[in-house]
Every structure is written in C-alpha cells, then in structure tokens.
Amino acid sequence: MTDGSVKFDKFETASSLPSSEYEAEYDPETNKAAVTNSKSVIRRNSTLYLERDGLTLEFDNIVLSTRSKNHEKNPPKQILKGVSSHFPAATLTAIMGASGSGKTSLLKCLIGRVGKNLDLGGEIRLDGDVVDPTDIDIRREFAYVEQEVSIPATCTPREAIRFSARLRLDKSKTDEDIDLIVNDILDSLGLNKCADTLIGGGPLMSGGLSGGEKKRVQCGVELVTNPRCIVLDGKLGIILFLPYPLFTLSPFAHISCPNLFYFYVEPTSGLDSYTAESLMDVLKNIAKAGATVIVVIHQPPPPVVRKIDNLLLLVQGEKLYDGPLGKPLEDRFNECGYPKPADYNIADWILQVTQVYTVEELKTAGFFVEKSKANQVDNTKAPKKKNQATVVTQQVGFMIQTRYLFDREFKNLVRDKLAIIVRVGSTFTFGLLFGLIFLGVGRSDYVMYTEVQASFGAMANLLISTMFGVAQSSLMEFPKDRPVFLREYSTNHYSILPYFLSKCE
Amino acid sequence: MSCACDSSNLLSMQYNLQVCVECITTFCQVLAQLIAFPMMGFKMNFVLFLLVNFTLALASTSIGIFVGSAVKDPNVAAELMPALIVPQLLFSGLFISANLIPSFLRWAQYLCSLTYAVRLVLNYEFEDCETEACGVLLESNSVNELPSYVYWIILILIMAICRLTAMLMLRSKASF
Numbered sequence: 001m002t003d004g005s006v007k008f009d010k011f012e013t014a015s016s017l018p019s020s021e022y023e024a025e026y027d028p029e030t031n032k033a034a035v036t037n038s039k040s041v042i043r044r045n046s047t048l049y050l051e052r053d054g055l056t057l058e059f060d061n062i063v064l065s066t067r068s069k070n071h072e073k074n075p076p077k078q079i080l081k082g083v084s085s086h087f088p089a090a091t092l093t094a095i096m097g098a099s100g101s102g103k104t105s106l107l108k109c110l111i112g113r114v115g116k117n118l119d120l121g122g123e124i125r126l127d128g129d130v131v132d133p134t135d136i137d138i139r140r141e142f143a144y145v146e147q148e149v150s151i152p153a154t155c156t157p158r159e160a161i162r163f164s165a166r167l168r169l170d171k172s173k174t175d176e177d178i179d180l181i182v183n184d185i186l187d188s189l190g191l192n193k194c195a196d197t198l199i200g201g202g203p204l205m206s207g208g209l210s211g212g213e214k215k216r217v218q219c220g221v222e223l224v225t226n227p228r229c230i231v232l233d234g235k236l237g238i239i240l241f242l243p244y245p246l247f248t249l250s251p252f253a254h255i256s257c258p259n260l261f262y263f264y265v266e267p268t269s270g271l272d273s274y275t276a277e278s279l280m281d282v283l284k285n286i287a288k289a290g291a292t293v294i295v296v297i298h299q300p301p302p303p304v305v306r307k308i309d310n311l312l313l314l315v316q317g318e319k320l321y322d323g324p325l326g327k328p329l330e331d332r333f334n335e336c337g338y339p340k341p342a343d344y345n346i347a348d349w350i351l352q353v354t355q356v357y358t359v360e361e362l363k364t365a366g367f368f369v370e371k372s373k374a375n376q377v378d379n380t381k382a383p384k385k386k387n388q389a390t391v392v393t394q395q396v397g398f399m400i401q402t403r404y405l406f407d408r409e410f411k412n413l414v415r416d417k418l419a420i421i422v423r424v425g426s427t428f429t430f431g432l433l434f435g436l437i438f439l440g441v442g443r444s445d446y447v448m449y450t451e452v453q454a455s456f457g458a459m460a461n462l463l464i465s466t467m468f469g470v471a472q473s474s475l476m477e478f479p480k481d482r483p484v485f486l487r488e489y490s491t492n493h494y495s496i497l498p499y500f501l502s503k504c505e
Numbered sequence: 506m507s508c509a510c511d512s513s514n515l516l517s518m519q520y521n522l523q524v525c526v527e528c529i530t531t532f533c534q535v536l537a538q539l540i541a542f543p544m545m546g547f548k549m550n551f552v553l554f555l556l557v558n559f560t561l562a563l564a565s566t567s568i569g570i571f572v573g574s575a576v577k578d579p580n581v582a583a584e585l586m587p588a589l590i591v592p593q594l595l596f597s598g599l600f601i602s603a604n605l606i607p608s609f610l611r612w613a614q615y616l617c618s619l620t621y622a623v624r625l626v627l628n629y630e631f632e633d634c635e636t637e638a639c640g641v642l643l644e645s646n647s648v649n650e651l652p653s654y655v656y657w658i659i660l661i662l663i664m665a666i667c668r669l670t671a672m673l674m675l676r677s678k679a680s681f
Contacts, residue, residue, distance in 0.1 A: 428537040435545060442545050442630075458545050464590075
C-alpha cells in the first residue's frame with residue numbers, strides 16, 4: 001500500500017453525494033431505507049472501509065423493567081414497553097428520542113449489557129438466528145463505543161489505537177502493517193493533530209484531549225477490527241441544562257449534541273459541527289462497506305441527519321416511528337397532524353413533538369399504530385449469507401499481550417510523574433519524622449522494658465506506615481482502571497493473566 | 506520472519522518482566538521510608554528489615570487489589586481502607602498483647618499479614634538479646650510459636666491467594 005492510496009480523501013465525499021437530500025433509497029417492502037449497490041459506492045482504499053458482510057439485527061417485543069419484590073407497594077418501572085424493529089446490514093440507523101426515552105437501555109439490551117437487577121424480555125435475532133446477547137461470543141460481534149470514554153489517560157491516541165490493533169488483529173500482520181493501519185485510522189478520524197498528545201483526564205492529569213477527540217479515539221479503537229456491527233452511544237440530553245462552565249468541564253462528546261458544542265463551547269471556530277459531521281461521514285462509509293451501524297444521537301444538526309438511513313424514534317420506552325428519514329418521516333407526521341413548520345430542522349421538530357405532547361395525545365393522533373406490512377420480516381426468508389465462512393482471527397500470543405500491557409503500564413508510570421513524586425515524597429517525610437521521634441532507640445542495651453517497648457514501637461510503626469502507604473494506591477488501582485479493563489477484556493484484547501501480571505506490584 | 510520476531514519479543518518481554526512496573530514504585534516507597542532505620546539505630550540487618558517491609562508491602566497491596574477488584578467505585582475503595590488496616594493495628598501486639606485479647610477473638614490475629622511481619626522483625630532484632638525485658642516481649646508476642654521461615658511462607662501465601670481470587674473475581678465481573 002502506498003501512502004497516497006491510503007490517504008482519506010475528504011473531498012471525494014462531497015462529490016459522491018447523491019443529488020437528493022437523503023442518500024438512502026426507500027424500500028416499500030420492508031418500510032426501511034436500503035442502500036442499493038452499496039459496494040459500488042466505495043471508492044476509497046482506507047482499511048476502515050474494507051468490505052464486509054454486516055449482520056441483520058432483528059428484535060421483537062423487547063421489554064425491560066426494574067425488578068421489585070413487592071409489586072403492590074413498589075410497582076416495577078417499565079423502561080422499554082415492547083419495542084420491535086430490525087436494523088438491516090449496510091445501513092446507518094439512528095436511535096433518537098428525548099432524555100429518558102430508553103435509547104441507551106434499548107442499545108444495552110441488544111448488545112447484552114443490561115444490569116442483573118433488571119428484567120429483560122423479548123427475542124433478538126442476528127441474521128435470522130435467535131441469540132443470547134449476553135453470550136461473550138455474540139458480544140464480541142459488536143463494536144460498542146460507550147457514552148463514557150474509557151481510554152487510559154496516559155496514552156496518546158496513536159498508542160491507544162495501536163494497542164487495540166496489535167492485540168486484536170491477526171498475528172500475521174507485521175508491525176509495519178499495523179502502523180499503516182493506525183496512521184490511516186488517525187487520518188480518517190481527523191486525529192492527526194493530536195495523535196501524539198497524551199489523552200489526559202483524571203485528577204492528576206489535567207489538560208489533554210477534548211471530549212470529542214477522546215470520543216473519536218475510542219471510535220478508532222473499536223473500528224480497528226473492521227467490525228460487522230458498530231454501536232455508538234452519544235451522550236444523554238441531560239447536559240442541555242448544565243450551565244456553561246460546568247459543560248466545558250464535562251467530557252461530553254460532540255456527536256451527541258453538536259449544536260450545543262457549536263454554540264456554547266467553541267463559539268469562534270465552528271469546528272465541532274464539522275467534527276461531528278466528519279465522524280458521521282466515516283460511519284456512513286463503513287455502513288456502505290456493508291456493516292450494520294447503529295448510533296444513538298440526541299439532537300443532530302442537519303448535515304448529520306442527512307447521513308442517517310433509518311430512524312428509530314422512541315418515546316417513553318415505546319416506538320413512535322421506525323423507518324427511513326426524509327419524505328416518509330415527514331408524511332407520517334403530516335398524517336397524524338403534526339406537520340413540520342418550514343423553519344424547523346426535522347430532527348428538532350420530531351423531538352419537540354415527542355416532548356411537548358403526552359403519549360396519550362400522540363396515540364389519539366394515530367402514532368404508535370404499526371403499519372401492517374411494516375417490519376414483518378419473514379423469518380424463513382431471512383437472507384442467510386452463503387459464504388459465511390467465519391474467518392477466525394488468530395490473535396497474537398500470550399507473550400505479546402503481556403509485553404503490550406507491560407509497555408502501557410510502564411509508560412503510565414513514567415508519564416504520571418506527579419503521582420510517583422507524591423507517593424515517594426510523602427513516605428520519605430514520614431520516615432524522617434519517625435526517625436526523629438524514635439531517634440537512637442535501638443542503641444540501648446535493652447535492659448529496661450521501656451527501652452524494648454520503644455524499639456518495638458518504632459519497628460511496628462515503620463511496618464504500619466508501609467502498609468498504609470502502599471495499600472492506598474493499590475486499592476485505587478483497580479477501580480480506577482476497571483472501565484478500561486472491562487471494555488478491553490470483553491472485546492477480546494487479551495486474556496486475564498497477562499493483565500494481572502502487568503499489574504503485579 | 507516470525508521466528509526472529511518471536512525471539513526478540515521474548516527478550517523484550519523478559520526485560521519488561523524485570524521492570525515489573527508497580528514493583529518499582531512500591532520498592533521506592535519502602536526504601537524512602539527506611540531513612541528512619543539508621544536514625545533509630547537497630548541491631549538487626551538493614552537488608553533483612555527491608556525485605557520484611559517489602560514483603561509486607563506486597564502482601565498488603567494484594568489485599569488492596571482484592572478489595573479493589575470487588576468494588577466498582579474508587580471512592581468506595583478509599584472508604585474501605587480503614588476497615589482493612591485498623592483491625593491489623595489492634596492485633597499487632599503494639600497496643601495490647603495478643604494473649605490478653607479474649608480467646609474467641611484471638612484467632613483473628615492469624616488473618617493479619619502485619620502479625621507475621623511484626624513477629625519476624627522482633628525475632629531478628631531481639632534473638633541475641635539475653636535480658637529479661639527482651640524475653641518478656643518475645644513471649645508476649647508469641648514470636649517463637651513457629652519458626653521464622655513459616656512466617657515468610659505465610660506472607661507469600663497471603664499474597665498469592667489474594668491475587669488469585671482477585672483475578673477470578675474480575676473475570677466473572679467482565680462477563681456481567
């Protein structure tokens with residue numbers, strides 16, 4: 001691969017845009033947008049856009065509620081009230097809805113990350129086969145970009161993506177191949193400028209990357225494997241009500257509320273609207289390459305809306321609209337008596353409708369009624385992929401996993417200098433204090449019991465303060481790294497033993 | 506290609522194992538504090554004291570890791586700190602001789618890594634001391650209940666068991 005061919009050409013996107021406002025074509029059979037001739041659209045050579053067979057994700061009657069022992073006193077709260085839909089391969093589906101409408105909950109049900117204290121019902125099918133999403137093999141089919149960013153603070157974006165690439169891609173790839181892939185991803189996600197900046201975050205590592213950049217790094221980390229299903233969770237709308245100074249402190253991603261970022265956080269540059277759009281571009285292209293892409297968005301700006309193929313709109317755990325954007329969506333709202341005013345962006349309008357009117361009002365208006373043909377995908381006809389020869393990726397061995405983890409830990413140690421200085425400095429001061437208090441206790445001849453007792457006290461003190469000093473930091477070590485570990489372990493970066501070895505104090 | 510690559514990886518892996526990351530900080534920490542040792546002027550060997558101290562440090566980090574793996578939130582972990590350490594202080598024999606603790610609680614001293622470390626250093630510091638006072642101290646702390654090497658083994662066992670359980674626990678959490 002030469003450099004030129006790998007390079008992501010941003011201008012090509014603009015020229016390849018179809019003239020119509022919405023890119024997807026409407027397929028009346030399933031009431032879903034379907035991208036036709038998807039394979040011919042791709043002209044780029046980026047490794048991100050390798051062609052693949054996406055998985056059709058279908059689900060029926062997903063019910064999620066809190067569990068309660070006493071139904072009389074404490075009736076269980078319904079979070080999802082029977083949502084059914086299907087997300088075809090090679091499309092970009094957006095799940096939208098007001099805060100608390102169950103977007104993230106639905107996503108978590110589909111990818112098997114629901115807490116044990118919740119009751120989950122319904123059926124989930126991948127390519128027509130009923131699956132248990134909590135099964136680790138099924139979970140690993142999905143690349144999941146969480147709301148919370150969980151990348152170690154002392155890495156650079158380049159290192160984070162390389163770490164993921166080396167440990168998850170096939171071991172036949174040489175280190176040079178990996179470097180090419182990493183550069184390519186950094187390029188495609190617009191991370192070139194900050195590729196070698198420490199990510200930062202946490203109490204001792206202030207500064208670093210912006211929230212949106214972190215989010216894109218996390219995308220890159222997940223996209224490395226050319227996943228067949230990508231699930232991206234934005235941020236919930238609660239941040240809408242944060243005052244400006246708090247908002248800038250919070251690590252919220254651009255994708256979730258690009259409007260806000262545009263207006264409140266970086267009023268001069270206008271970069272972030274563009275950033276969200278370019279990330280969407282990348283996702284759209286991956287969808288065109290055949291993957292199933294699912295995005296939770298709060299309030300997308302028009303350029304982002306144009307990239308969406310299908311929309312699933314949730315209102316208080318129920319499905320209000322499920323289908324393509326554009327004309328069918330506007331028609332549906334017209335039909336029910338809520339036509340979009342001319343000066344409104346469609347995304348803003350539908351969200352406003354779901355928030356201003358009660359569910360009962362919307363029901364009387366004719367929403368929530370399933371169209372007869374909609375979504376009745378015949379199971380028997382579900383297209384089974386013929387060449388489903390599962391390519392088994394041979395991961396790098398135990399040794400390399402251990403080496404990479406050690407490498408990261410070591411860098412973490414070196415870069416987080418302040419932490420070490422504080423730790424060693426404070427114990428030194430304590431040592432000095434003890435030394436002065438118990439000055440010369442050991443030089444006596446131990447005839448008097450008080451002399452013996454003083455020596456004993458001095459030794460016990462040293463031991464106790466050692467315990468305090470080290471237990472504190474080790475106790476914090478795992479809870480702090482826990483999100484990183486859980487993400488990486490459950491997405492098959494490494495087995496658990498190398499991780500523990502690297503943490504061995 | 507793969508052969509050459511593997512052997513170089515093996516070498517650097519060994520290198521990395523040697524610089525077992527956290528080990529260094531723990532060691533630095535223990536060493537920094539032992540500035541007090543020459544000031545106090547003990548009779549026992551400095552290296553021996555350093556070793557006991559370091560082993561105790563490793564054992565207590567293991568317990569820290571064990572609890573740390575069990576809880577979700579760093580803040581909860583910080584709150585649990587005193588609960589882990591304070592009982593150890595009480596059973597160490599510094600404030601009250603273990604023999605005076607009611608017998609239905611006395612067994613708990615054997616759960617504390619500090620107990621074993623204290624017995625080891627007392628043994629090394631006072632083994633050559635002939636005075637009555639030394640004898641009383643050694644007696645009241647049951648230092649000679651078991652030979653020293655057993656104390657070493659127990660400290661290392663505590664370390665191994667805590668780390669192993671922590672690992673298993675974390676693995677079960679990962680597939681929540």
